[in-house]
Amino acid sequence: MSRRDVIGYVPSFRLQRFRLHILCLVAAAMWLVAASVTRAAAPVTVGGPFTLTAPNGTAVTDQTYRGRWLLVFFGYTFCPNTCPTTLLEIATTLEKLGSDAEQLQAIFITIDPARDTPSVLAAYTGSFDSRIVGLTGTDAQIADVAKAYGAYYAAHQNGPRADDYVMDHGTYIYLMNPQGNFVRAFDADTGGEHIAKSVREAIKRDRRGAVHDRSGAMRGGTL
Ligand SMILES: [Cu+2]
Numbered sequence: 001m002s003r004r005d006v007i008g009y010v011p012s013f014r015l016q017r018f019r020l021h022i023l024c025l026v027a028a029a030m031w032l033v034a035a036s037v038t039r040a041a042a043p044v045t046v047g048g049p050f051t052l053t054a055p056n057g058t059a060v061t062d063q064t065y066r067g068r069w070l071l072v073f074f075g076y077t078f079c080p081n082t083c084p085t086t087l088l089e090i091a092t093t094l095e096k097l098g099s100d101a102e103q104l105q106a107i108f109i110t111i112d113p114a115r116d117t118p119s120v121l122a123a124y125t126g127s128f129d130s131r132i133v134g135l136t137g138t139d140a141q142i143a144d145v146a147k148a149y150g151a152y153y154a155a156h157q158n159g160p161r162a163d164d165y166v167m168d169h170g171t172y173i174y175l176m177n178p179q180g181n182f183v184r185a186f187d188a189d190t191g192g193e194h195i196a197k198s199v200r201e202a203i204k205r206d207r208r209g210a211v212h213d214r215s216g217a218m219r220g221g222t223l
Pocket of ligand 1: 075076079080081082083084169
């Protein structure tokens, strides 16, 4: 290699390295854009269609409750602590909502359908507030609705008999709007007063949105 070649070689090597950096930056930027597009195209959804059994033994679906706000909580009647505490807070929510509670349906979906029959559930939810509806279903129906809400559950044997088991389960309370869309979730230890305040705000926001939509439609009609 001549001296001239060496002098020429160094800058061109630097240039190549610089180009490589630019390429890496462009590739990283493209990856970021692609990733955000993928996220936008596949938003995480909570809720969805379900078919379950009401306390009177009849089938109910998500459509049954369309037009009402929903507070959805998954649990089971043998639960030693989380479920009773949460249902107490949901009962408080209904009490604090006053007449606004008429727009809301609180639903307790069992993740232990083997033990939680419709009548067991009715007696249980009724002991907190008669307005809370306990829903059960087949194993497959419960698995489907829990999956739709992203609610985890699993049985743990804690004794020799078949029904010696406890259930681990997710503890979010889900607020759904009258169109069946997810609005927000509350941790199970959220106080009923706080939940009631949030529900009332969501109802108000929704009303304002509806008025806005209507005025928009009217403007559209007069033009
Ligand atoms: Cu529980």
